[in-house]
Amino acid sequence: MANLLLKQLFLFDPLSIFFLIVIGIVSLPSAIYSIGYMRGEYKRGKCILAAALLIVFVFSMCMVVTAGNIFSFLVFWEIMSLVSYFLVIFDTKHVKSVQAGLIYIVMTHIGTAFLIGGFMILYKHANCLDFFTIKNICQTIPFQTKNIIFLLLLVGFGTKAGIVPLHIWLPYAHPQAPSHISSIMSGVMIKTAIYGLIRFVIFILGVNQTWWGSLVLVLATITCLAGIIYALMERDLKRLLAYSSVENIGIILLGVGLSMFFISINKPYLAVFSLIAGLYHLINHAVFKGLLFLCAGSVYKATGTRDIEKLGGLIKKMPQTAAYFLLGAMAISALPPLNGFISEWLTLQAFFLGALDVTGGTKLFLGLCAAMLALTGGLAAACFVKAFGITFLAQPRSHYAKEAKEVSFSMKAGMFFLSALVVILALNALKIIKLLAKVASVSTGIDIGNMSFSLNNFILTPQIANNVYLSAPLLAAILIIFAIVAYAVYMSFGRQKAVVYKTWDCGYYKLDARNEYTSTAFSKPFRIAFSFFLQPYRKTQKIRESFYHVKSFTYETHTTQVFKKYIYDPVLALVLKSAKAMRRMQPGSIHLYLGYIFITLLLLIVFMRKF
Amino acid sequence: MIELILFGILAATYLLVIVKRMPALIQGFRYQSFFIFLITLIAGLTENQPGLLIVALLILALKVFIIPFVLNSIAKKISVDENLGLLINAQLSLVVALLLTYFSWVFSGMLGFNNGHISIAITVAFSVIFIGGFLMISRMKAFTQVLGLLIMENGIFLFASFLSGGMPFFVEIAIFLDVFVSVIIMGLFVYRINKLFTHIDVNKLSRLRG
Numbered sequence: 002m003a004n005l006l007l008k009q010l011f012l013f014d015p016l017s018i019f020f021l022i023v024i025g026i027v028s029l030p031s032a033i034y035s036i037g038y039m040r041g042e043y044k045r046g047k048c049i050l051a052a053a054l055l056i057v058f059v060f061s062m063c064m065v066v067t068a069g070n071i072f073s074f075l076v077f078w079e080i081m082s083l084v085s086y087f088l089v090i091f092d093t094k095h096v097k098s099v100q101a102g103l104i105y106i107v108m109t110h111i112g113t114a115f116l117i118g119g120f121m122i123l124y125k126h127a128n129c130l131d132f133f134t135i136k137n138i139c140q141t142i143p144f145q146t147k148n149i150i151f152l153l154l155l156v157g158f159g160t161k162a163g164i165v166p167l168h169i170w171l172p173y174a175h176p177q178a179p180s181h182i183s184s185i186m187s188g189v190m191i192k193t194a195i196y197g198l199i200r201f202v203i204f205i206l207g208v209n210q211t212w213w214g215s216l217v218l219v220l221a222t223i224t225c226l227a228g229i230i231y232a233l234m235e236r237d238l239k240r241l242l243a244y245s246s247v248e249n250i251g252i253i254l255l256g257v258g259l260s261m262f263f264i265s266i267n268k269p270y271l272a273v274f275s276l277i278a279g280l281y282h283l284i285n286h287a288v289f290k291g292l293l294f295l296c297a298g299s300v301y302k303a304t305g306t307r308d309i310e311k312l313g314g315l316i317k318k319m320p321q322t323a324a325y326f327l328l329g330a331m332a333i334s335a336l337p338p339l340n341g342f343i344s345e346w347l348t349l350q351a352f353f354l355g356a357l358d359v360t361g362g363t364k365l366f367l368g369l370c371a372a373m374l375a376l377t378g379g380l381a382a383a384c385f386v387k388a389f390g391i392t393f394l395a396q397p398r399s400h401y402a403k404e405a406k407e408v409s410f411s412m413k414a415g416m417f418f419l420s421a422l423v424v425i426l427a428l429n430a431l432k433i434i435k436l437l438a439k440v441a442s443v444s445t446g447i448d449i450g451n452m453s454f455s456l457n458n459f460i461l462t463p464q465i466a467n468n469v470y471l472s473a474p475l476l477a478a479i480l481i482i483f484a485i486v487a488y489a490v491y492m493s494f495g496r497q498k499a500v501v502y503k504t505w506d507c508g509y510y511k512l513d514a515r516n517e518y519t520s521t522a523f524s525k526p527f528r529i530a531f532s533f534f535l536q537p538y539r540k541t542q543k544i545r546e547s548f549y550h551v552k553s554f555t556y557e558t559h560t561t562q563v564f565k566k567y568i569y570d571p572v573l574a575l576v577l578k579s580a581k582a583m584r585r586m587q588p589g590s591i592h593l594y595l596g597y598i599f600i601t602l603l604l605l606i607v608f609m610r611k612f
Numbered sequence: 613m614i615e616l617i618l619f620g621i622l623a624a625t626y627l628l629v630i631v632k633r634m635p636a637l638i639q640g641f642r643y644q645s646f647f648i649f650l651i652t653l654i655a656g657l658t659e660n661q662p663g664l665l666i667v668a669l670l671i672l673a674l675k676v677f678i679i680p681f682v683l684n685s686i687a688k689k690i691s692v693d694e695n696l697g698l699l700i701n702a703q704l705s706l707v708v709a710l711l712l713t714y715f716s717w718v719f720s721g722m723l724g725f726n727n728g729h730i731s732i733a734i735t736v737a738f739s740v741i742f743i744g745g746f747l748m749i750s751r752m753k754a755f756t757q758v759l760g761l762l763i764m765e766n767g768i769f770l771f772a773s774f775l776s777g778g779m780p781f782f783v784e785i786a787i788f789l790d791v792f793v794s795v796i797i798m799g800l801f802v803y804r805i806n807k808l809f810t811h812i813d814v815n816k817l818s819r820l821r822g
Contacts, residue, residue: 591757592699596749603742606719 012069012132015440016204020066020196023284026422027188027291028059031181034295034415037408038181038302051091051179058084058185065193070130071120078116078193082109082161085190088182089174101173108170112160119153119201122146136205147206151213154201155220162194164254165224166564168247172231175246176239176307180298181415183239187246188291192283195253199276203261204444214262215366221258222370224251225377227564230534233384233527234560236520238297238307241388242290245333248377249286253279255374256348259355259367260445268358269447275351276441277434282344284433285426289332289341292419296326299412300392303405309388309520314397318405323393325416330385332423335378338476340426345378346471347434380527387523396514430473521558528560536561614654614729618736620647621770622713625743628763629709630702633694634687637759638680644740645675648766652773663781670788679762679795686799687755690806697752705750712742733774740767754805758798765791 032055039048061081068074086109090102124130126146127138139147156167163171171191175183208214228247235241256279263272299322300315301307316323332339335346352371356364397403407413426433442449506512528537539558546552586597624644631637649671656664687694700708716738725731741764748760765787 592749592752595745595757599742599745599749602745603715609722 010069011067015443017067019440023287024062024189027287030415030418031184034412035181037411066196072130089178098177101177105170105174112157115153116157119150122150158194158197162191162250163247165227172240172243175243184291184294188287199444208261208264211265214258217258221251221254222373229380233524238309253283273441277437278347278351280437285340285344288422289329292329295416299408304401306401309391311399312392312402313395316393319407325420328420330389334382334385338473343430391520395517398514427473617647617651622736629705638683642680667784700750709743713739737767737771754802
């Protein structure tokens with residue numbers, strides 16, 4: 002293979018380096034965290050195995066984002082998938098892990114199959130594996146072929162990223178892995194798919210069709226909404242976070258898709274700006290989702306359960322973890338002045354700027370996408386109010402939560418590091434945007450020399466004409482002053498004596514912690530509002546002694562997994578059915594098998610004449 | 613002269629198709645191998661190649677004497693039942709063999725061999741390969757599967773020697789060793805299967821299916 006030279010093996014451009022940084026800042030604290038997390042959980046040999054797998058996993062991700070040709074990209078992509086599969090099934094005690102691993106490995110290989118298809122078409126045209134050579138050849142590829150390549154790559158990377166409806170593996174696989182692995186998988190691994198999309202579609206293939214961007218935007222919008230609605234319904238803390246990852250991938254893809262859209266209609270400034278927004282949200286999500294998964298892991302380690310209906314009151318038992326979780330939850334809910342707010346704000350700004358700049362139906366389309374993003378933000382806030390409130394506030398709902406203790410130092414250190422990053426990424430927004438502009442310019446091939454993102458030291462003004470400003474440090478300062486003033490006012494005027502008394506319970510006198518507000522109750526309004534999508538199902542059963550006295554009452558509620566029920570189940574049934582039909586060909590007789598070979602040979606000889 | 617020997621091979625192959633018992637099958641294989649020995653010997657003498665002569669001697673030693681001897685001893689060890697268990701009866705098998713020969717003739721034409729004895733040789737070689745395969749399919753006993761492979765190997769040898777004037781000497785030697793070892797291994801397997809299941813009826817092995 003003459004075209005596999007060493008200098009083409011690696012590629013260090015700003016895009017690769019950006020992703021290397023993302024991998025680094027999430028993997029490092031997760032690795033530190035794992036020291037405390039794995040201790041006592043598994044035997045020593047298994048801990049060493051976990052550490053080795055972690056190293057291979059992080060290494061393969063680094064290699065994926067720095068690969069300089071298709072071949073090594075695919076090889077490391079596959080190593081990454083396989084190692085993460087082993088990490089998902091690491092907890093072999095649970096049957097669930099093995100099942101989750103199966104779903105994961107099947108889905109990821111379907112994705113890889115699509116990728117290989119796309120890459121093979123690229124190779125056929127370029128006759129070369131090197132990224133830059135292919136990039137040059139790509140200008141000569143006819144647009145129909147490009148469309149096919151784009152669709153193949155979108156499905157391939159979309160499976161890894163967890164675009165709805167290909168997200169099916171994510172809520173199974175992420176929660177089953179050990180928490181520091183969930184943090185890396187959710188924080189970084191699914192981002193390598195975004196890297197793939199940017200690298201192959203924007204950088205190599207070059208976007209020149211408007212519908213590419215539109216398709217990504219539509220998918221991203223659906224991903225956002227479906228992800229967060231499912232997250233809202235979830236009561237397993239880690240699955241909730243996994244669904245929230247689906248949502249955030251949607252937000253990142255909104256930025257990337259918008260960028261593709263603007264490239265195709267030749268608006269370079271907006272294209273760069275949208276990509277900055279997308280990349281900013283990418284690094285933000287990596288940090289706060291990593292943080293949240295580590296916190297969830299701490300909760301699991303301390304209580305032994307991930308079911309938030311059984312938790313509660315942990316803020317008194319684990320104050321530090323609670324504080325970190327709160328910070329992460331605030332960031333992911335896009336509350337100012339934290340980093341999630343800044344990137345979502347930028348994405349929204351990109352939409353508004355775009356909507357102002359285009360005409361006709363496109364205006365409406367971009368406006369609608371922006372509206373959906375706003376709705377997603379609101380739902381995310383509700384979701385994390387639920388996650389934090391039910392887990393950490395009120396009284397413990399079960400003995401699991403009662404016996405919780407604060408976690409060990411190394412786990413706290415991991416969480417502290419990421420919390421600090423959340424704040425740093427928020428307060429240094431302007432510098433980071435400047436750096437991201439370089440990354441975006443390299444990936445899109447647009448020169449940003451004559452572009453101004455209207456940055457001065459404190460204030461970002463993307464819409465200078467409309468007097469729209471953003472300054473994270475200023476916001477932080479205002480909020481802090483506001484909080485101090487409010488606290489002072491409360492302390493001096495509003496403070497009343499605290500009265501400790503039982504909640505009035507209509508004379509029942511037997512209220513315990515199980516009567517507290519639950520997560521299912523919290524999400525009920527949303528279940529009703531989105532009933533067209535969730536298709537809730539409920540079953541009630543009353544046993545009465547008389548009309549006035551109900552002896553027992555059972556209440557059961559589920560939501561229907563629409564994508565599983567209407568897409569995956571029929572496909573799976575079809576596959577199983579055809580497999581059963583194929584089984585008839587396999588009666589286990591050696592003669593018949595030999596006969597198959599013999600007949601195939603004869604037929605091949607007959608058909609040889611045709612060619 | 614060569615044509616005569618080729619027809620001898622074909623006749624021996626038809627003999628293999630119609631026999632019903634193990635010793636007869638081994639005997640048929642012995643005839644077939646003997647004719648192949650003759651053909652190699654003549655080729656070696658006319659072309660004056662000492663390598664071919666050694667190969668011919670090896671055929672005589674291995675395929676005419678040693679392998680049939682080993683097979684015979686295995687057959688004796690497991691001689692609960694000497695029948696081969698014909699899934700397709702002798703007459704019908706012969707018809708199939710004839711059809712396969714015709715097919716081979718057409719096929720050798722397709723390959724572009726139209727002149728005289730090369731064409732006949734290719735036809736015979738293919739017939740031997742196909743009939744070997746057919747024997748493996750249509751006989752119940754695992755024993756026939758071993759012999760079927762040997763017959764196919766004979767056919768391949770014939771094909772190679774006529775198409776290219778014989779394979780390189782060392783390749784030839786290596787193949788002989790391979791065949792010999794495989795006979796011993798398969799013989800052992802057949803013996804073990806027989807001991808374990810008290811029969812070597814491959815048909816009944818389908819119980820092992822998962």
